[in-house]
Amino acid sequence: MEIDKIIHEPARLRIMMILAGLEQADFNFLVTTLGLTRGNLNRHMEKLESAGYLKVKRSFKGKVRNTSYQLTREGSKALARYWENLDAIRRSGQP
């Protein structure tokens, strides 16, 4: 049983879990909720996006640029699989 290393990182796991409860969330919401620096969050989002777990939507709110994120179907599946595997490992008592 293998744990998805992209999701297993604490910040990325939290990002995925936040997006799992929503249709979409913007960059500002994730920054304030996670307490990450903008640069650090950006790096995590790029990793999740390149893994195909996130869909990025860029738009304008008035004159301000806004970036929203949405979990893809693949991302939802990967997250569910991650928890299944982690729970199985915890049950079997593996470190």
Place this chain on the structure above:
Amino acid sequence: MNSKQNNKSQDQNAEKLKEIPKWTRKYAQNRTLTSFIVIVITMLIAMVVAVQSYLVVIAFMKGNMILASVCTAVLLAILIFLIIFISKYGGKNRGLIDQRIDQWIYGHEGTASMPEPKLTKKNKWLGFVVAAVVFICIQGSYYLSMEGYIAFKYMQPVSALYLVPFLVLLYFEQRPRVGPLVLICPILYTIHAILIIAGIPIFFTGNWGILNIVLPVFGYTFLAYVIAHVYSRYALKKLKGLTHLEGDTANGD
């Protein structure tokens, strides 16, 4: 021993993390102040048009043609303003005003949204029909009260018969964008009706009769939306407690 304690703490941590989507959803569903302000603006516009129309009719009936002309001009100006407003914020720009108000109230927290309810053509038409029926019921029961067929005392309980199912239906139509806390409004409206039937004098008579419906509807909607907003603050606090990363975890990769 240490390993067992470690495993237990990891298990608890994992279980806590599984609560993140629940609190995120609760937060997003209860960002209700935006909808409330939109409702207030809509009601204020409707009220201004209604009062102005009433003034025009009164002025004509009293034969004061100068006042009638001024009132008609003001009414026309309001209607022109409304047409411009609708052309700017209606059609494909629908939702722009909500977005701006949302940005104004919750901008510093960022945006988190729940899926919009799936609006099929059939649902849309059904919504129009139900809203029209409720509107006719409100007008009808007000007319019947003014004519003396329904005692003012029973105006609110009678209105509860159609307004409570309508508000509950509205909640189911708007799910999952809004949470169950908005149901506080129909629940309080029902309690209000029961209290009146039980003999408690919480009603208006005469020309103030329409307030028997208007005041509870807006009062309880306001209360429900404020409670939901306060709950969203609590949900956000819980969410931050679960997600906030500090130190190396926050800054590492």
